[in-house]
Amino acid sequence: MESLLFFVLAAIAVASALLVILQHKPIYSALWLVLCFFSLSGLYFLLHSEFLAIMQIIVYAGAIMVFILFVIMLLNLKGEEAKERLPFQRLIGILFSLLLLMLLVTASVYTVSMSNEMVQAGEISASFGGVKLFGKLLFSEYLLPFEVASVILLIAMIGAVIFGKKRIADREGGPE
């Protein structure tokens, strides 16, 4: 049952990821990416990471993708596929990503084959992946990264506002 669920979710994830890069219009790419994020969230549930699965849906599908869709809506894109500037760009891209895939597959298979106890999942405690253990770790062992993350979010917010504001100040002729 679990392996069937894994293969269905993995097939959905790979197919929707491929459809993201095969679409010509950004809006369809964004909608397929939402499906990909949902299937990844299902995989997190399979891995007993309930909190991260919910966060995946709320943060990625809920916040980031809605933000991207808003920008696509506001920009009023023409949606035309630009002609290729670089000769053989598509061919070289496919070649190099296939090479990268082979490298990653070789590395991961080799690494897992080094130690046998990693391959099969052992018994886990009931609190694994829950919000209680998560919060306890976040506020004790990972307190400094947690605070730094808040600073990163603040800087990103200020940066986004500055990028959006500059041109309006120019148009009104006032000082920045």
Add this chain to the structure above:
Amino acid sequence: MISLNYYLLLSAVLFSIGVLGVLIKRNAIIMIMCIELMLNAVNLSFVALARYQNLMDGQIVVFFVMTVAAAEVAVGLAIVVAMFRLKQTEDVDEINLMKW
């Protein structure tokens, strides 16, 4: 129970699809989406390794990756909007102001 290999292979496939998208697409917004796809592929391998090692630390890392991804998308899309206002295009080949 699924072996760890399958999760790592799925992660590798998703990461390669993201790389392929960045390499062959010239639309800035689709390129940002492909970067998100790559981050998610890495997140999947973190979560799978956390489960198979029975350690929560991998999940904490994924939490921070999600935070940084949100910040990255906010700044990246602000740059795309500023770029669109300047050039009326979102084709990254057209953005060559600093190139020559």
